[in-house]
Amino acid sequence: MIYLVVKTSGMVLEHVEVANGIKYLKLEAPDIARSARPGQFVQVRCAAGCSPLLRKPFSIHEIDRANGTIGLLYEIKGHGTQMLSGSRAGESMEITGPSGNGFTLPGDPGEECNALLVGGGLGIAPLLPLAAELREKGHKTTVILGFNDASRLCRTEAFAREADRLIVTTVDGSSGEKGLVTDPMSGLMKREKINVIYACGPEPMLAAVARIAEVQRVKCEVSLEAYMACGVGACLGCVCRTKSIGGKPYARVCTEGPVFDSREVIWNG
Amino acid sequence: MDDARSDSEAGLRTDVKNCGKTGFITCREDGLKVEVKAGMKNKIRTDMEEDMKTDMTANAKVNMEVEIAGLKLKNPVLTASGTFGFGKEYSPFLDLNRLGAVVVKGLTLNPREGNPPPRIIETPAGLLNSIGLQNPGVDYFLEYILPELAAYDTNFIVNISGNTPEEYGLLAAKLSVPGVAALEVNISCPNVKAGGMAFGTDPEMAAEVVANVKANTRLPVIAKLSPNVTDIAAVASAVEKAGADAVSLINTLLGMAIDIKKRKPALANIMGGLSGPAVKPVALRMVWQTAEAVRVPVIGMGGIVTAEDALEFIFAGARAVAIGTGNFIDPRATISVIEGLEKYCLENGIEDINQLVGAARK
Numbered sequence: 150m151i152y153l154v155v156k157t158s159g160m161v162l163e164h165v166e167v168a169n170g171i172k173y174l175k176l177e178a179p180d181i182a183r184s185a186r187p188g189q190f191v192q193v194r195c196a197a198g199c200s201p202l203l204r205k206p207f208s209i210h211e212i213d214r215a216n217g218t219i220g221l222l223y224e225i226k227g228h229g230t231q232m233l234s235g236s237r238a239g240e241s242m243e244i245t246g247p248s249g250n251g252f253t254l255p256g257d258p259g260e261e262c263n264a265l266l267v268g269g270g271l272g273i274a275p276l277l278p279l280a281a282e283l284r285e286k287g288h289k290t291t292v293i294l295g296f297n298d299a300s301r302l303c304r305t306e307a308f309a310r311e312a313d314r315l316i317v318t319t320v321d322g323s324s325g326e327k328g329l330v331t332d333p334m335s336g337l338m339k340r341e342k343i344n345v346i347y348a349c350g351p352e353p354m355l356a357a358v359a360r361i362a363e364v365q366r367v368k369c370e371v372s373l374e375a376y377m378a379c380g381v382g383a384c385l386g387c388v389c390r391t392k393s394i395g396g397k398p399y400a401r402v403c404t405e406g407p408v409f410d411s412r413e414v415i416w417n418g
Numbered sequence: 419m420d421d422a423r424s425d426s427e428a429g430l431r432t433d434v435k436n437c438g439k440t441g442f443i444t445c446r447e448d449g450l451k452v453e454v455k456a457g458m459k460n461k462i463r464t465d466m467e468e469d470m471k472t473d474m475t476a477n478a479k480v481n482m483e484v485e486i487a488g489l490k491l492k493n494p495v496l497t498a499s500g501t502f503g504f505g506k507e508y509s510p511f512l513d514l515n516r517l518g519a520v521v522v523k524g525l526t527l528n529p530r531e532g533n534p535p536p537r538i539i540e541t542p543a544g545l546l547n548s549i550g551l552q553n554p555g556v557d558y559f560l561e562y563i564l565p566e567l568a569a570y571d572t573n574f575i576v577n578i579s580g581n582t583p584e585e586y587g588l589l590a591a592k593l594s595v596p597g598v599a600a601l602e603v604n605i606s607c608p609n610v611k612a613g614g615m616a617f618g619t620d621p622e623m624a625a626e627v628v629a630n631v632k633a634n635t636r637l638p639v640i641a642k643l644s645p646n647v648t649d650i651a652a653v654a655s656a657v658e659k660a661g662a663d664a665v666s667l668i669n670t671l672l673g674m675a676i677d678i679k680k681r682k683p684a685l686a687n688i689m690g691g692l693s694g695p696a697v698k699p700v701a702l703r704m705v706w707q708t709a710e711a712v713r714v715p716v717i718g719m720g721g722i723v724t725a726e727d728a729l730e731f732i733f734a735g736a737r738a739v740a741i742g743t744g745n746f747i748d749p750r751a752t753i754s755v756i757e758g759l760e761k762y763c764l765e766n767g768i769e770d771i772n773q774l775v776g777a778a779r780k
Contacts, residue, residue: 154510156749194747199543199695199723203746245511245749378538378545378746381510383503383523385549386538398531399552 153184159244168303170225179217181246187279188408191246192380201229206377208275222274249407262288262344267330269295269350280311295330299323331357359411369411375402390415480763481770486715487638487663491518495756498719498742499577511749519573524604529555539684544696548687564597573599587630594635606644606669608691618644621656632661643667650704651711658712666717668701694743695721709735725758733778
């Protein structure tokens with residue numbers, strides 16, 4: 150996969166908390182917005198100096214080519230995101246990207262496809278630009294977003310604008326349907342023919358979605374998360390175990406991924 | 419073809435401030451001539467054009483060229499093995515031709531899968547890794563990767579690792595081909611069971627490995643030393659006696675981290691090698707001690723991110739320096755270090771960077 154990755158400076162346009170501990174960051178980064186595809190990521194240098202040391206990878210959550218902006222969605226979790234969360238509108242940060250392969254969009258133009266997008270927690274991030282692009286190409290999309298509880302629920306209005314149908318689930322039932330993202334999947338897939346599934350979220354969720362896809366014989370792509378250093382395929386630090394990609398047991402999440410065919414991934418127990 | 423275009427565009431970054439509308443830029447495969455398509459009116463600045471400009475001014479005023487074991491480097495800045503792939507991975511960010519040398523990912527006789535993930539974890543000002551020498555093997559490198567590297571005008575130094583001294587010799591013989599500028603003998607990898615660090619922590623074994631390599635090649639041979647020893651000078655002297663044309667140090671320091679939520683080691687391999695700014699004082703001390711003990715050139719590395727870091731190593735006695743983890747922090751760290759070194763020389767009336775080697779010892 151050949152792509153255009155650049156090191157550039159992104160200016161903060163908007164930076165707001167959209168749910169408990171979850172922030173939305175909008176950056177002016179025309180070099181990245183121009184060539185970014187759904188499912189790709191950027192790496193952000195969260196602070197100058199050695200703490201944190203590495204640039205942190207974030208899925209691209211919004212792509213606005215006309216205005217040259219991208220949106221990111223992240224959880225304040227570790228030191229890096231803590232530092233990042235303090236940046237304000239008007240400030241600039243070093244970013245590299247767009248990196249990684251991105252989702253495969255349905256093949257033949259004109260052939261309508263019924264796509265199911267499944268996101269859990271922060272895994273909803275890369276699905277928004279995907280939903281937008283699928284809609285633009287005339288495909289039908291159903292989006293299922295799962296959260297732990299109502300306090301973590303976010304960005305549902307943005308998804309509602311792009312998706313034909315939106316289902317929200319929470320584990321404790323404090324908002325939307327009570328249960329896991331996989332709960333509404335089975336019923337939905339019984340009622341209608343789904344041509345492709347795209348998923349991103351915690352690994353147990355992805356493994357469960359992948360199992361359903363396999364049983365129903367539906368093509369499924371999953372976006373994986375990994376601790377990353379170089380982000381360009383040089384350091385081999387971010388590998389995941391796969392069945393046979395390129396005849397090698399380990400694939401680099403940063404370059405062969407982060408999106409994989411779910412049948413290729415070997416899930417941890 | 420669309421893909422081919424993207425490929426040639428990959429090394430270019432436009433300055434959006436000056437070019438109103440976005441558009442396509444194309445460049446020749448050699449990355450030197452930048453052609454701007456209609457509507458752009460030559461208002462685009464690219465990193466590569468900047469790279470070239472700085473290069474020319476530098477050549478006019480400061481001699482940045484250094485010699486390591488007969489090998490001429492256009493400047494003393496190298497990449498550290500394992501952090502820069504085979505070089506081309508970083509070509510979107512910088513012009514590889516500007517580097518003194520690219521030291522490629524360590525190769526072994528047979529392909530290696532590497533260690534299971536997690537393989538890396540950040541620690542305060544440092545990075546622990548246990549990649550486990552994942553590589554496609556020397557034959558694959560010779561057949562598929564080396565021919566691609568011929569397109570670049572820089573030195574490619576190949577790092578090698580073996581399970582036995584004989585295997586190192588075999589690797590040296592196979593790699594003694596045009597396109598390979600020198601060999602770096604890895605006797606210091608902390609992440610593999612056989613070989614690696616086991617050779618580098620015993621002066622006699624280290625010497626035996628180097629002697630085997632020397633007997634099988636006419637290329638310059640650089641021994642990469644492990645910091646996981648009590649007396650670095652003893653190992654350095656031993657490999658020098660065995661014929662090493664230069665030494666490079668340090669490889670990573672053996673370390674570990676524990677995930678307190680899981681109550682388990684953070685790396686699947688339990689232990690890993692520590693690199694990054696955290697190790698710089700240790701690396702600098704060892705470069706100082708080594709430069710005192712040997713007459714062959716010393717290549718210093720360990721936590722270098724800025725030109726100031728590089729200057730410390732040069733003043734301690736390093737003829738050249740390598741950037742490793744620094745590439746992860748800033749993919750253009752090598753270029754900033756080269757430019758920073760040039761600037762330092764210009765500002766301090768230094769005509770030849772070689773004058774600075776060991777400056778702190780005088």
